[in-house]
Amino acid sequence: MDDSSSNLHPARPVLEAPDIKRVLTRIAHEIVERAKGADDVVLLGIPTRGVFLARRLAAKLEEITGSAIPVGSLDITMYRDDLRLGPARALAHTEIPAEGVDGRLVVLVDDVLYSGRTIRAALDALGDIGRPRAVQLAVLVDRGHRELPIRADYVGKNLPTSQRETVKVQLTEEDGHDGVLLGTRAPASEHAESGARPRRGTAPAG
Amino acid sequence: MKRHLISAADLTRDDAVLILDTAEEMARFADRPIKKLPTLRGRTVVNLFFEDSTRTRISFEAAAKRLSADVINFSAKGSSVSKGESLKDTALTLEAMGADGVVIRHGDSGAPHRLATSGWIGGSVINAGDGTHEHPTQALLDAFTMRRRLVGEEGAALDGRRITIVGDILHSRVARSNVHLLSTLGAHVTLVAPPTLLPIGVERWPCEVSYDLDAVLAKSDAVMMLRVQRERMNAAFFPTEREYARRYGLDGERMARMPEHAIVMHPGPMNRGMEITAAVADSPRCTAVEQVANGVSIRMAVMYLLLGGAEPALSREDSAHPSPATTPDGGAARRPAVEENN
Numbered sequence A: 001m002d003d004s005s006s007n008l009h010p011a012r013p014v015l016e017a018p019d020i021k022r023v024l025t026r027i028a029h030e031i032v033e034r035a036k037g038a039d040d041v042v043l044l045g046i047p048t049r050g051v052f053l054a055r056r057l058a059a060k061l062e063e064i065t066g067s068a069i070p071v072g073s074l075d076i077t078m079y080r081d082d083l084r085l086g087p088a089r090a091l092a093h094t095e096i097p098a099e100g101v102d103g104r105l106v107v108l109v110d111d112v113l114y115s116g117r118t119i120r121a122a123l124d125a126l127g128d129i130g131r132p133r134a135v136q137l138a139v140l141v142d143r144g145h146r147e148l149p150i151r152a153d154y155v156g157k158n159l160p161t162s163q164r165e166t167v168k169v170q171l172t173e174e175d176g177h178d179g180v181l182l183g184t185r186a187p188a189s190e191h192a193e194s195g196a197r198p199r200r201g202t203a204p205a206g
Numbered sequence B: 001m002k003r004h005l006i007s008a009a010d011l012t013r014d015d016a017v018l019i020l021d022t023a024e025e026m027a028r029f030a031d032r033p034i035k036k037l038p039t040l041r042g043r044t045v046v047n048l049f050f051e052d053s054t055r056t057r058i059s060f061e062a063a064a065k066r067l068s069a070d071v072i073n074f075s076a077k078g079s080s081v082s083k084g085e086s087l088k089d090t091a092l093t094l095e096a097m098g099a100d101g102v103v104i105r106h107g108d109s110g111a112p113h114r115l116a117t118s119g120w121i122g123g124s125v126i127n128a129g130d131g132t133h134e135h136p137t138q139a140l141l142d143a144f145t146m147r148r149r150l151v152g153e154e155g156a157a158l159d160g161r162r163i164t165i166v167g168d169i170l171h172s173r174v175a176r177s178n179v180h181l182l183s184t185l186g187a188h189v190t191l192v193a194p195p196t197l198l199p200i201g202v203e204r205w206p207c208e209v210s211y212d213l214d215a216v217l218a219k220s221d222a223v224m225m226l227r228v229q230r231e232r233m234n235a236a237f238f239p240t241e242r243e244y245a246r247r248y249g250l251d252g253e254r255m256a257r258m259p260e261h262a263i264v265m266h267p268g269p270m271n272r273g274m275e276i277t278a279a280v281a282d283s284p285r286c287t288a289v290e291q292v293a294n295g296v297s298i299r300m301a302v303m304y305l306l307l308g309g310a311e312p313a314l315s316r317e318d319s320a321h322p323s324p325a326t327t328p329d330g331g332a333a334r335r336p337a338v339e340e341n342n
Helices: A017-035 A049-065 A117-127 A187-196 B013-029 B054-066 B087-096 B111-117 B136-151 B173-184 B213-217 B241-248 B252-256 B288-307
Strands: A012-016 A041-045 A071-073 A105-113 A134-142 A154-158 A165-170 A179-184 B044-049 B070-075 B101-106 B124-130 B162-166 B188-192 B208-210 B222-225 B263-265
Touching (some): A012 A017, A012 A134, A012 A154, A017 A049, A017 A154, A017 A179, A041 A049, A049 A071, A049 A134, A105 A165, A117 A134, A134 A165, B013 B136, B013 B173, B013 B288, B054 B070, B054 B101, B054 B124, B054 B288, B087 B111, B101 B111, B101 B288, B111 B124, B124 B136, B124 B288, B136 B173, B136 B222, B136 B263, B136 B288, B162 B173, B162 B213, B173 B188, B188 B213, B208 B213, B213 B252
Parallel strands (some): A041 A071, A041 A105, A105 A134, B044 B070, B162 B188, B162 B222, B222 B263
Antiparallel strands (some): A012 A179, A165 A179
C-alpha cells in the first residue's frame, strides 16, 4: 500500500525491458552450464507468455551453443485442478517439437511462479506425452506463496509479494512492450470473487 | 444456448467458432500415444438412445472416454422403455444415478428439449438427433470438416463459402442443423431436392432452394449428399430410385463439374449407387471418413465446454429456451475474469 490513490494506477514496474533481456541471457547461460551444453534440451513454454519466453530463451541458447534448440508449447488447461471452480476455459495450443520429449531434458518455461499448481498440471500433461530424462523449470518471476512442493531451477527475479498484490508480466509479443508490474488487487474484484466462491481462499494457479 | 446443446440454431457465431477451435485442439490429442485426458474424471455421461444409432453412440462414447468421464449406455431395446416406461421416469432414474450429462437420441422431435426444460434432471442435455428436428453435433463436425478443408485457419468462420445440401431435406435433421449453423458461420447454403422432399416453411429458412443440381454444382465449395432414408420413404416422394439417382445422385461426371477445391460430404451411412456412386464415395474429394474422425473431436469439445467447468463456457444470453427457473445452480453469477498470474 503506497498511498490512497493507488487504485487508479496501482502497478509499479519491478523489471523493465533491459532487465528482462539480461535475465533471459543469464538463464540461458545457466541452462548451458547445468546441462553441460544444451544438446538434449527441449524448451516447452506454458501459454500464453511462457511460450514467448521459451522462444526468446531458445534464441539465446542458439547464440551460445551455435545449434538450434527445439522449442514448443504445453497447454495445461485440461489438467488444471481448478477447472470446476469456473466456466470451462478456451484451450491454447500444445505443440511438441518433432524430436519429442523422450529421454531429453525438458525445461518448462513460465512467466510467474506462484502457487505451483500450473507446474503440477504441466508435469501431468508432460507425463501423457512422453518420458523426459529430466524436467526443469525456468520462470521470469518467483513471487512465493507456494501451495505445492515445487521449486524453480532457474529464476529471473525473486519477488517477495503479499497475496493481495498482483504481478503482471508484459511481453512485446502479446502486450506491445516488455515489463513486469507489481500492483494491488482492486478491492471490488476481491469481493466479487469471495462472494461467488467462498471456499476458494488460494491462488487460482501459478 | 445455456447448459444444453439442443439446437444448432441456439449457437451464436462466437459459440460455434469456440467449439470448432476447441475441437481443433482435441484433434491434436488424438495423435498422441496416450489419448486420454483427465478433464472429466469423476463425471458421468449417460448415452440415452431411444433410436438405434451405433455410429453416433460410439462416437459420443469415445469422446466421453477420452475425457475420462464414466459412460453409461442406455438403449431403449431390452430396457424398461420397451416395457412402457415414460421419458420422465427414465429421466428421474438417470437423475437418481447422478448423471452430469445426458446424450439423447430420440425418434420424436423435441424430446431433448423436453428433457432439458422439464426440470427432471440437473445435468446438461446434448441432442444426438431428435426425430426430424436437429442433430447439432453432426452440423458442428460438418462445419469443422469444411473449415479444415476450405478455410484452413483457426479462429475463422465460413464466410462466403457456398455449401450445397442435396437430398431428403424433409426428413433430415442433419440438413436442418446444418442450415442454421452454416448460416450463423456466414456460409451461403443452397438446398437441392425434389419438391416433395422439401419441408413446409423452407422459404423462411436462411438458405436458397433449387431443384436443379447441375445448375448449382459449378459454384459450390462443398456438396453434402444426404442419405435417402428408405425407412421413411413410405409415401410416393419420388417415382423410382433410378430416377432419383439420375436427377439428384452424385456421380463422377457431376463431380467433375465441381470446382477443383470443392469437397463432397456425406454424414453416413452411404447408399452407394443411390445418392452417391462408389467412384465418388472412394475419391479423395469425399470426406465421409474424415467426418467420422472429426466427430469424436467435436463431441469432446462440446462435452468439455458444457461439463468441464462449473458452468458452461458457451454464451448464456439467449431466449430460445425459456426455463431459467429450472436451473439448479441458477444463482451462479458470472465470475470475474480469471487472474492474470499463471
